[in-house]
Amino acid sequence: xxxxxxxxxxxxxxxxxxxxxxxxxxxxxxxxxxxxxxxxxxxxxxxxxxxxxxxxxxxxxxxxxxxxxxxxxxxxxxxxxxxxxxxxxxxxxxxxxxxxxxxxxxxxxxxxxxxxxxxxxxxxxxxxxxxxxxxxxxxxxxxxxxxxxxxxxxxxxxxxxxxxxxxxxxxxxxxxxxxxxxxxxxxxxxxxxxxxxxxxxxxxxxxxxxxxxxxxxxxxxxxxxxxxxxxxxxxxxxxxxxx
Amino acid sequence: xxxxxxxxxxxxxxxxxxxxxxxxxxxxxxxxxxxxxxxxxxxxxxxxxxxxxxxxxxxxxxxxxxxxxxxxxxxxxxxxxxxxxxxxxxxxxxxxxxxxxxxxxxxxxxxxxxxxxxxxxxxxxxxxxxxxxxxxxxxxxxxxxxxxxxxxxxxxxxxxxxxxxxxxxxxxxxxxxxxxxxxxxxxxxxxxxxxxxxxxxxxxxxxxxxxxxxxxxxxxxxxxxxxxxxxxxxxxxxxxxxxxxxxxxxxxxxxxxxxxxxxxxxxxxxxxxxxxxxxxxxxxxxxxxx
Numbered sequence: 370x371x372x373x374x375x376x377x378x379x380x381x382x383x384x385x386x387x388x389x390x391x392x393x394x395x396x397x398x399x400x401x402x403x404x405x406x407x408x409x410x411x412x413x414x415x416x417x418x419x420x421x422x423x424x425x426x427x428x429x430x431x432x433x434x435x436x437x438x439x440x441x442x443x444x445x446x447x448x449x450x451x452x453x454x455x456x457x458x459x460x461x462x463x464x465x466x467x468x469x470x471x472x473x474x475x476x477x478x479x480x481x482x483x484x485x486x487x488x489x490x491x492x493x494x495x496x497x498x499x500x501x502x503x504x505x506x507x508x509x510x511x512x513x514x515x516x517x518x519x520x521x522x523x524x525x526x527x528x529x530x531x532x533x534x535x536x537x538x539x540x541x542x543x544x545x546x547x548x549x550x551x552x553x554x555x556x557x558x559x560x561x562x563x564x565x566x567x568x569x570x571x572x573x574x575x576x577x578x579x580x581x582x583x584x585x586x587x588x589x590x591x592x593x594x595x596x597x598x599x600x601x602x603x604x605x606x607x608x609x610x611x612x
Numbered sequence: 613x614x615x616x617x618x619x620x621x622x623x624x625x626x627x628x629x630x631x632x633x634x635x636x637x638x639x640x641x642x643x644x645x646x647x648x649x650x651x652x653x654x655x656x657x658x659x660x661x662x663x664x665x666x667x668x669x670x671x672x673x674x675x676x677x678x679x680x681x682x683x684x685x686x687x688x689x690x691x692x693x694x695x696x697x698x699x700x701x702x703x704x705x706x707x708x709x710x711x712x713x714x715x716x717x718x719x720x721x722x723x724x725x726x727x728x729x730x731x732x733x734x735x736x737x738x739x740x741x742x743x744x745x746x747x748x749x750x751x752x753x754x755x756x757x758x759x760x761x762x763x764x765x766x767x768x769x770x771x772x773x774x775x776x777x778x779x780x781x782x783x784x785x786x787x788x789x790x791x792x793x794x795x796x797x798x799x800x801x802x803x804x805x806x807x808x809x810x811x812x813x814x815x816x817x818x819x820x821x822x823x824x825x826x827x828x829x830x831x832x833x834x835x836x837x838x839x840x841x842x843x844x845x846x847x848x849x850x851x852x853x854x855x856x857x858x859x860x861x862x863x864x865x866x867x868x869x870x871x872x873x874x875x876x877x878x879x880x881x882x883x884x885x886x887x888x889x890x891x892x893x894x895x896x897x898x899x900x901x902x
């Protein structure tokens with residue numbers, strides 16, 4: 370069952386057309402990895418999926434909500450999909466616990482006690498219990514990114530978007546963040562992930578999409594896409610990243 | 613879930629300093645302290661000698677630093693200074709609130725809010741451009757002259773209102789700079805959690821912005837505390853006016869000097885506090901760099 374559907378989406382920043390007739394679909398419980406050169410539109414696509422960037426043309430559906438409709442309640446649509454950014458974007462003036470409970474308390478209208486016990490449960494699951502009262506700048510990059518994931522999960526989203534979540538991390542800390550994503554996959558979370566970690570994409574993805582020129586140029590199972598790429602551009606890209 | 617990456621990769625290192633280096637460092641620190649105190653004592657002794665040895669010093673001392681005059685004047689000045697303190701305390705509270713409203717008003721982007729945005733911008737442009745003293749005279753003499761029913765004509769009230777109007781414009785700009793200094797990614801993160809625009813401003817942007825602008829804001833308040841003296845133009849006996857009365861009665865300016873010391877005494881803690889805040893802020897930001 371298709372959960373997220375992107376249909377002929379165009380998006381430009383000034384003269385720079387980033388998405389040019391992008392179309393794709395993601396099924397419930399599917400893990401899709403977006404790969405492609407910097408500027409190929411991976412981040413922009415993810416940001417269009419939850420309405421952080423308005424599209425110039427085309428439609429985006431998340432579940433039964435059309436995110437691109439002119440009268441859409443974006444605040445409601447955004448509760449369905451969590452997004453995690455490359456730069457973590459934790460709120461520096463709040464403790465880890467406050468970061469995580471802000472959304473549930475203010476948007477889902479949970480009581481402070483309920484929100485807090487949910488948050489502690491999530492922190493426990495991802496090995497962060499002892500960080501609950503710390504401020505973000507006391508944490509390592511890997512810990513900050515895991516907190517950012519927990520913060521998104523606390524909203525009980527139906528899908529998660531990961532925007533190059535390991536690109537800003539020390540190589541030693543990449544593993545702990547990828548572990549979290551593995552765990553989410555094993556629970557059946559629907560995931561769209563822009564990444565430069567080809568090895569990880571090969572391991573967890575049900576489907577890999579190669580983005581070029583603002584479109585999905587080629588897609589398929591990891592075996593297909595990494596093993597027998599059909600397009601010259603795909604081959605060139607893979608040759609460059611595997612070097 | 614446990615992550616192996618959590619385990620420390622190496623044992624904590626015990627600091628080691630060469631004992632000879634350590635001793636040398638200690639000696640140098642001691643020598644530096646002695647030199648610093650010596651040079652300070654010498655310089656200030658020479659300065660004191662030069663000043664007191666100047667031919668006109670006795671006249672200066674008599675006119676500006678007359679101990680008896682100071683003792684006689686200070687209780688009156690202290691009573692009068694209470695009015696200055698009352699004025700700036702009331703003004704500061706009002707300014708903090710009004711300026712925030714103006715700053716937020718200027719940030720409104722909804723089409724229906726355009727008139728509010730225009731009003732706030734015009735307000736700030738106007739009151740930043742007009743001299744405070746002019747606003748004080750205009751309101752303090754102008755409004756009571758209208759003889760409106762139910763409108764107070766106390767010069768203290770209108771002087772305070774003038775200060776509030778003038779300084780709110782400055783402080784609103786300070787707030788606005790703080791709000792604009794918060795990176796858009798913070799807003800994006802909050803919105804993507806489903807927070808509304810208002811909630812994002814309230815819980816994510818403003819708390820960070822206000823923390824950032826505390827030092828410049830205190831700076832404006834230090835200026836405001838001094839400018840309460842301008843209210844004397846309207847007649848009420850605040851400290852400057854009290855000093856003036858004392859000075860013209862005795863042909864001695866010591867009362868002005870005492871009044872000056874009162875102002876310094878009240879702003880000094882605030883200046884030092886601002887310095888300390890700024891230093892702490894820098895230290896924190898440096899500590900954040902990994």
